[in-house]
Amino acid sequence: MYKIGQSVKKEVLLLARDWGGLVILFLMPIILVITVTLIQDSSFKSISTKIEIAFVDHDKGKISETIVSNLAKSDAFVLISEREGNLISEEELQNLVFKGKYQMGIVLPENLSTELESKVNQNVEKAISAFGFGAEETTPNAVTTTKEIKLYFDPATHLSFKSGVKNAIDKIVTQIENQSIYNAFQAQFTEEDNASFFDQESLIVFKEILPNLPENQVKPTSVQHNVPAWTLFAMFFIVVPLSINMVKEKNQGTHIRLLTSPVSPIVFLTGKIITYLLICWLQFLVMLAIGKFVFPYFGLLPLVLTNFGWLSLIALFSGLAAIGFGILLGTFAKTQEQSAPFGAVSVIILAALGGIWVPVFAMPDVMQWFAKISPMNWGLEAFYDILLRQGNFWDILPNIILLLLFFIATLSISVIYDKKKRTV
Amino acid sequence: MSKSVIEISNLYKQYQHTNNFVVKDVSLVIPEKEIFGLLGPNGAGKTTLISILCGLLKPTSGNVVIFDKQYNKQQKEIHQQIGVVPQEYALYPTLTARENIIYFASMYGLKGKELHQKVDKALKRLGLLNFADKKIVTFSGGMKRRINLIVGMLHTPKILFLDEPTVGVDVHSKNVIIEFLKELNEKGTTIVYTSHHLTEAENFCTDIAIIDHGEIFAHDTPKNLINATKNASNLEDVFIELTGKQLRDDV
Numbered sequence: 001m002y003k004i005g006q007s008v009k010k011e012v013l014l015l016a017r018d019w020g021g022l023v024i025l026f027l028m029p030i031i032l033v034i035t036v037t038l039i040q041d042s043s044f045k046s047i048s049t050k051i052e053i054a055f056v057d058h059d060k061g062k063i064s065e066t067i068v069s070n071l072a073k074s075d076a077f078v079l080i081s082e083r084e085g086n087l088i089s090e091e092e093l094q095n096l097v098f099k100g101k102y103q104m105g106i107v108l109p110e111n112l113s114t115e116l117e118s119k120v121n122q123n124v125e126k127a128i129s130a131f132g133f134g135a136e137e138t139t140p141n142a143v144t145t146t147k148e149i150k151l152y153f154d155p156a157t158h159l160s161f162k163s164g165v166k167n168a169i170d171k172i173v174t175q176i177e178n179q180s181i182y183n184a185f186q187a188q189f190t191e192e193d194n195a196s197f198f199d200q201e202s203l204i205v206f207k208e209i210l211p212n213l214p215e216n217q218v219k220p221t222s223v224q225h226n227v228p229a230w231t232l233f234a235m236f237f238i239v240v241p242l243s244i245n246m247v248k249e250k251n252q253g254t255h256i257r258l259l260t261s262p263v264s265p266i267v268f269l270t271g272k273i274i275t276y277l278l279i280c281w282l283q284f285l286v287m288l289a290i291g292k293f294v295f296p297y298f299g300l301l302p303l304v305l306t307n308f309g310w311l312s313l314i315a316l317f318s319g320l321a322a323i324g325f326g327i328l329l330g331t332f333a334k335t336q337e338q339s340a341p342f343g344a345v346s347v348i349i350l351a352a353l354g355g356i357w358v359p360v361f362a363m364p365d366v367m368q369w370f371a372k373i374s375p376m377n378w379g380l381e382a383f384y385d386i387l388l389r390q391g392n393f394w395d396i397l398p399n400i401i402l403l404l405l406f407f408i409a410t411l412s413i414s415v416i417y418d419k420k421k422r423t424v
Numbered sequence: 425m426s427k428s429v430i431e432i433s434n435l436y437k438q439y440q441h442t443n444n445f446v447v448k449d450v451s452l453v454i455p456e457k458e459i460f461g462l463l464g465p466n467g468a469g470k471t472t473l474i475s476i477l478c479g480l481l482k483p484t485s486g487n488v489v490i491f492d493k494q495y496n497k498q499q500k501e502i503h504q505q506i507g508v509v510p511q512e513y514a515l516y517p518t519l520t521a522r523e524n525i526i527y528f529a530s531m532y533g534l535k536g537k538e539l540h541q542k543v544d545k546a547l548k549r550l551g552l553l554n555f556a557d558k559k560i561v562t563f564s565g566g567m568k569r570r571i572n573l574i575v576g577m578l579h580t581p582k583i584l585f586l587d588e589p590t591v592g593v594d595v596h597s598k599n600v601i602i603e604f605l606k607e608l609n610e611k612g613t614t615i616v617y618t619s620h621h622l623t624e625a626e627n628f629c630t631d632i633a634i635i636d637h638g639e640i641f642a643h644d645t646p647k648n649l650i651n652a653t654k655n656a657s658n659l660e661d662v663f664i665e666l667t668g669k670q671l672r673d674d675v
Contacts, residue, residue: 002533003530003531003533006526006527006530006531007527009527010516010519010527013518013519013523014516014519017519017559252513252515252516252517253510253511253512253513253514254514254515254516256508256514257508257510257514257528257575258528258531259480260479260503260506260508261503261528261531262500262503262504262531262532262533264500267531268531
């Protein structure tokens, strides 16, 4: 124990005197978690910044009224139809959108409402006469051409935004069309204009069901997502200083000195594991503290800690997995030029695969499979089980076992490789 | 005759994916309290042989016995009784001299008051007590070599292996190091040492082996080696006669 204690003391001294390493371990993740959470916050909030949409209305009928009123009711969009007191022309709209002034523009064609109504009436009359009701002679076919609602998008607009807006407008137009059909039938069967012949309320509605914990229900906010994600990222970034530390020992010759001492390599590896596990623990506490106490100063919701004990357990095993990876890299790398960039890039790849930046469900199938083999994903899923899904120990146990196995595997490979290297 | 502390018999070493043996049929006996010099040109196999003797490398075949013990069975016991001073400084640059010495000495089980007294005594003997709490990164080459030596000997090993301990140091530091090693030897430590400084080896060693291409070409006292070589007046003449004048660039 004395020798392990001395090894821990040495590692702590080395780290405490490495300011660059401390910046990587503590300051960088703090900056990352605050920045990314602030950026992503709007997509989680119910009230977000409104997106301006350029709007040209050639219709001036019922459809344009409905689109304007529905989009106005929406918390997400605001329609802009005038600039400097003048109505925007279609040419001007196109120019503004393509230059990125607005993310999108909508142009409603002339007579859209009247032609839709006339087509609906015509079809309803046909249907009624086919069933032997109403007048023998129907209104002659009005010449109706396909009407285009033009949607202009800024070329830099994200695909998911495009598809979301298209669907929203499509839904509005479908609702108007349905309403017109109901009105046309109603006009054929009743004399009174205001009589409610058809129930026009939607039969099918959506209801969002969240995990039910009445007393302590945690909303999935950007804070609840980002704090565990970036805590894991920070923990895994110890791969860089840890592998550099090991490569330095090999190049300085201190490794040789330790190998010729009457101590098993496990003793000084244990010294490293304990020290870096303490660092991981500190990172975890700092990130939780930032989430809980500092985020509100940036206008973000504070982190809701549901079960500190289980979260600590996940942090402990995630830290072990990160340390195992760092030791593996430090054992195989021959120079700092190999270990530093490879360590940093591999952690970024593991983070991307693990769902730190993009949720795993949004990834293509192949990448979702790869996500399952990222230790960061095991840690993240376990954190989400506690922070968002109100899970318990049994829910996080499978991921904890995976993290532990990863640590044992990487450590064993490192020890065996180092021993074998000296026998060849 | 003194009791032998190191017995090497028919030792061979070949690295993986190479055709040549870097150590070839080496057999040596090193008696207790000797100052044994292993001399040879670059790439001759000195460092490989020392690494095998320190238990850092396993031989391809042959046998190494140290204090009647073998590495494959009693590595820990052998390591407790030997000290190693590598060719590199082998120190943590951001730790102080004292922190470095204490850390490595603690790996041999040294602790408490005894450890601190030993550290101060060794630092004082090698003229470094005033620099004990300065970081190694601020030290000159000669100072680092002296700290390197203290780290290797503080646990009072019975055998001290030194791989070029005076390389790159000024005359004053070299003298202090050699005098200190002589003192250790007088107290009973067997010294196994490699060097390119032939004059230093001639004056310092009690026994010398000249190695080239992995083979031991000559093994005797410096005086006998000089006398046995035609027209040789010093160890350098012996060395040139046995290893030739060809350049040996080691890669």
